[in-house]
Amino acid sequence: MAGASASAASHSLAPWGHRVSSWLDYTINGLIVGNVYALVAVGLALIFGVSRLINFAQGSIYLVGAYIGWVAVVQLHTPLPLTIIVVAVAAAVVGLIIERFGLRPLQNSVRIAPLLATIGISFVLDQLVMLTFSPNPRALPSQLPDVRFQVGGGTIGPLDLLIAGVGLTSALLLFAFLRYSKLGWAVRATAQDRDAAMQMGVDVNRVNQAVFGIAAALGGVSGMLVGMYYNQIDTAMSLQATLKGVVAEVVGGAGNVPGAVIGSLLLGLVESYGVAVFGTSYRNLFAFLLLVVVLVLRPNGLFASARQAPPEPLTGTFIAPSRPVRIPRWALAVAAGGFAVLPFFPVSFYVLQTLINAWLLGMLALSLTLVAGTIGQVSLGHAALLAIGAYSSALLSLTFSVPVGLAIIGGGLMSAALGTALISPSFRLRGHYVSIATLAIGEIVSLVILNWESVTRGPIGISGIPPLSLFGYDLISPPSIYWFSFAVMVVLALLQARLLTSHLGRSFRAIRDDDVAARAYGLSLNRYKSLAFIFGGFAAGVSGGIAAHLYSYINHETFNTQQSILALTVVILGGLGNVVGAILGSVALVGLPEVFRIAAEYRILIYGIVLLLLVRFRPQGLLGTI
C-alpha cells in the first residue's frame, strides 16, 4: 500500500483517451477493466469465504505479479504464455508464504489480528518492491501487435482479447476446481461451515493454503495484465488494486465467488461510463460511492437474499482483552513536566521538530485509539479527518481572515461534524466492514478535495497558509511551536482520559465488547458512536489544522492512507484505547527512526514489520488495551 496517495488518478485504469470514442468503446473498456478487477476480487472472495478475512495484501501480490512480469518480459525475454505461467506460479508462492508464516500463526488470536497482519504484510511487500525496483514507473510491453479491429461502433485490440481470455479461462478453471475436485469441495464446505468441514476430515490449513495460492496466482496475473494494458507499472498500483478488488467483492457479496465476478464487471462499467460523462478524475469516486451505498443499503452484497445473516457475526472478540499497565500519576506528571521544559535545554531544533511531529501524530492517535480501541470501530481512513481539519482551518484563515487559533478550533469542529456525518450511515456495520467503509470514506474525502476545485483549489492545493499564531503573536520559533502543539495534545489527552473514566467511557466499552448486549441494555449505538466520532474527529481535525499552518502548503495528497495506517500502528503499539499508549506510541514511531537515523524509504518497511511483530507477539501493545 505504500507510496499510494489517496487518489493516484494517474494509476487508475483510464481508457486510452484517443481511441475511446463511442459508447461501445466505453462498454468494452468497462468490461475489460472489470475482468481485471474480477481476477483480484475472486481471490478476495475465496479467502473471505473460508476464513472471514479481508486480505488487504491482495493488491501487493498484484504489484508483485506486475514486477515479476516485468522481469520476465524485459530481462528474461520470455514469450507471453510462459510469462503468464511464471507470474502465476511466482505469485502463488508469495501467497503461500503469506498464509503459512503471516497468517497461520494467528489462527487462534483475536479477530483483528489477521486483518492487521495483512495490512502489515502489504506494507512490507510494497516497500520491498519499491526498494528493489525504485518507485519510478516502468514500461511493461505486452509483446502483442498494436492493431485494433473494428467491432460495430467500437474497436478492440489483441490485449483486450487476451485479458478477456484470461478472465474467462480462469473462471472456467476455478469453476471446475470448486465443482469437481476434492480440494474444491473442501473449499466450499469450509466456506459454509468450518467446524462441520473439519468434522468431515477436511484439513482447513490445506484449504487456506489452496485459496491463498489461487488468489495470489489470479491477483499476480491481474497485475501483470494491467501493467501491459497501460504499458506502465509502479508501486502505487497496490493500494488501488486492493481497494478496487474489495469494492467489487463487497458489491458482489463478501465471500460470494460468482458475485465477485459480477460485482467486478459492474464496477468496471460504472467507472467507464462515469469517466465518459464526468472525466477521468472522477473514476475512483464512483467506485467508492458504489461501495458505500452498497455497504449501507445491502451490506451482504447485491445478490444476497434478505434472510441471509451477515457473514460476520462478531462481537467482543475483535479486540484483544488485556490488563493495562498502570502508570502512576506522578510519573506521568514528571514525564509531562520534563517534555514541557525540554526547549530550555540546549536541544537542537531537529529534536524539537521531531517531537512536534510526534505531538501532531499523538493527537491523531488519541482520536484513533478512542474510535478503534474504546468503541471498537477500527478506522482505516483516519487521515481524512486530518484533511478536513487542515482544509477548513486553512480556508477559514485565508479566505475569511479568521485568526489562526480560532481557525484551528474551527477545523476541529468541522472535522468532528463532517467526519461524523460521513461515517454515520455506516454505524450499523461491524468489524471488517467498518474498516472497509472508513477506508472508502477516506478515499472519497480525498477525491472530493481533488475535484471540488472552486473550494479546495483541486490538484494545485492551498499555498500561503498563514503561520501559527495565538492572540496576535506569531508562533514561528521551534520552541513556541513545540509548546503550542504539546499543550494542545496534553489538553486533549486529559479530556480523553477523563472521558474514559466517566459513564460515557464505560458505555463505549460496553458497545465495543458486545453491541448486542449493549443494545439490550438500552444503549443507543448510533448516539454513542456519534459521540466517539465527534470527540475523535475534533482531536484529529485540530491536528490537521495545526499541520496546515505549520506546512503552509497542503494538497489532496498531504494526508493519505499511509498516515491512517501509521496512526493505526501507533495505536496498536501503545495499546488500543490507551491514552498514554497513543502518545508513547507516537513518540516511539516518530522518534526511534530518527534516533537510529533510518533512511526515509526504509521507515514504512519498518512500520510494517513493527505491526506484524506486534500482532504476532504482543497484540495488546506496550501498555495494554483498556
Place this chain on the structure above:
Amino acid sequence: MTNASGEPLLALTGVNTFYGQAQVHFDLSISVARGHIVCLLGGNASGKSTTMKIILGLVKPRSGEVSFDGASLLGLSTPQIVRRGIASVPEARRLFADMSVRENILMGAFVRNDRDAVAQDLDKMLTLFPKLGQRLSQRAGSLSGGEQQMVAMARALMSRPRMIVMDEPTMGLSPLYVDRVLELIRTINQEGVSVFMVEQNASLALEIAHEAYVLQTGKIVLSGPARALKDDPRIRDAYLGGSEAA
C-alpha cells in the same frame, strides 16, 4: 462400563475442561464399549456438547485423557481424529446448506479414496434413507429438519466409521421422525458401529442405549446400564425434564 469384551473403544478419563476461566467439566470419566450405544443425558448447559467437542478434538481439555481404540486422541487435530474412525452428527445438524444433498452425503466420505466403494455406499444410503433419493440434487438448506437429520446421518455413515458421535439427534423433530431416527440408530449400531449420543430426552434415549451417564453442571452424577437407569427413581430426581413429557 468396560465389559467382558476387553478395553473400551472410547474412554474419557478424569477430563477437566475450561472456557477461559469457566470450568465446564469436572473430572469427567466416560467409556463406550465396542458395539454399544452409550447415551449422555443432561439438562441445558450441563456440558454435553462440549463433551462431543472434546472427543472430536474441537476443544482441548486442560487435563485428563481421551483415548480411542487404546490410543490417545489428545495430540490430534479434528481431521486426524476423523481418520481414526470417528464420525459425527453435530448439534443442529450443520449441513453444508448451499451444497446439494448428494454433495453433502459425499462430503462424509472425504477421508476415503476408494471411489467405487464410495459410490456403492451412496447407493446403500439411499436404501437406508429412501426419501433422500428424490432430493439428491436439491440444496441441503432447503430440506425439512427431519430430512436434514437423515442427510446428516447418511453423511456420517459415509466415512465407514467405527464410532458415531451424535449431538441431540432427535431435537426439533416431529414424533414420527423421532421414532425413525431412533430406529436408524439401532440399525446402524447392529451393523457394528458404536454410538455415543448426547440427549436431553432421557426416556427416548434410554430405550435404545446400552449404557447411560447423567451429566449435571459438568459432573457425572449417575451412570449404569440403561435398563437399570430407566427404572431408577433417582433419575427423575437428578434431572430429566424430558421423561415427564414422554
